[in-house]
Amino acid sequence: MTDWQDDASRDLMSLGGRLALLTRGEGSHVWDADGTRYLDFLGGIAVNSLGHAHPVFVEAVATQAATLTHVSNYFASPAQLELAARLKRLAGTGERGRVFLANSGTEANEMAIKLARLHGNPRGRTTILVVEGAFHGRTMGALSLTPKAAYRDPFEPAVPGIRTVARSLDALEQAFDDTVAAMIVEPIQGEAGVVELPDGFLQRARELTSAHDALLILDEVQTGSGRTGEWFAFQRTGIVPDAVTVAKSIGAGFPLGALITFGDASDLFYPGTHNSTFGGNPLASAVANAVLGHIEDTDLLQNVQDRGRQLRDGVAGLPLVAGTRGAGLLIGILLDRPVAAEVRAAAHQRGLIINAPTDDVIRIAPAYTIGDAEVAEFLTLFAAALEAVAETTKTPTETHA
Incomplete structure (x- = not known):
């Protein structure tokens, strides 16, 4: 356990795991105390509508x-x-x-x-x-x-x-x-x-x-x-x-x-x-x-609609993905097996923040300000996480195919 985890264990109530010690953010990215950069596609659980440190905010x-x-x-x-x-x-x-x-x-x-x-x-x-x-x-x-x-x-x-x-x-x-x-x-x-x-x-x-x-x-x-x-x-x-x-x-x-x-x-x-x-x-x-x-x-609601469609289209056909639910930039990505926690962990290891509200659903709720660059980065990192989990959780049928 690192020093900050020792501090958290000693001083904070044990109400849930803390994945990293985040120290700053800008736009759709945050950095931890070690300098690791993450793409934040959870947005503080659907909170950070303008991302991090937006000049207007x-x-x-x-x-x-x-x-x-x-x-x-x-x-x-x-x-x-x-x-x-x-x-x-x-x-x-x-x-x-x-x-x-x-x-x-x-x-x-x-x-x-x-x-x-x-x-x-x-x-x-x-x-x-x-x-x-x-x-x-x-x-x-x-x-x-x-x-x-x-x-x-x-x-x-x-x-x-x-x-x-x-x-x-x-x-x-x-x-x-x-x-x-x-x-x-x-x-x-x-x-x-x-x-x-x-x-x-x-x-x-x-x-x-x-x-x-x-x-x-x-x-x-x-x-x-x-x-x-x-x-x-x-x-x-x-x-x-x-x-x-x-x-x-x-x-x-x-x-x-x-x-x-x-x-x-x-x-x-x-x-x-x-x-x-x-x-x-x-x-x-x-x-x-x-x-x-x-x-x-700035008509960000139109961007919410457009980027939501772009993300739903982008995840279609990726390993483990069975479909999507939701609207705009509140999206549930359905998985074909109960490995959402493993996908979330694999994504975190690759610098992507998402969450798993149920065993077979990944939830994303990024900032309304995301553009092509953030969507492309998300799809690259998410695909890598899915592929890693798919490889380690093959069903018997897949193993013998």
């Missing part, structure tokens, strides 16, 4: 830090007001929409639970529907929305009133009754392996929630802020939700989350029902404004 941090950093929730700031108006416009809420700025995706989802309770409790409705495979965060409320036993079992009992729905239209139809206050769903399930919902699932969820006077709340923590090539993934479906949660790419590396409400859902919270000391502070808000403004001004 750096300038926004420096300028705002030298002006006003934090004032608590007793005050507003110009940056906060600008960001709220910007998010309403990008989400298409109309005038009645409202925004609450938090510090993370899990905090935004905690507020979504409270929104559901405020809507349902006056009529005795306490059930919140979630979809199998969902991941909504690690705090107790958000974890209660996450039906993965390995995450939840050590912390039971969970928040009551959460019901899991299978990922099918038939199950969706059967899930609704007069106890349902809301349904919370990811348009694309990132942590489940970049899993897309069945065709028509979100549209039918919108119809059923409306028919049963329940809220439809979309968790766009991974898919929002342009990750799929639209500002929000729901905009590809033609529906209008009651609320959306967003984080990750919105701050391009600066911690920030938000709950955005539409229509009547905007009237549910009232003074005393929620707040946050750090939420919407001037520094975070200024960074998000700069990031979102740059994405919009």
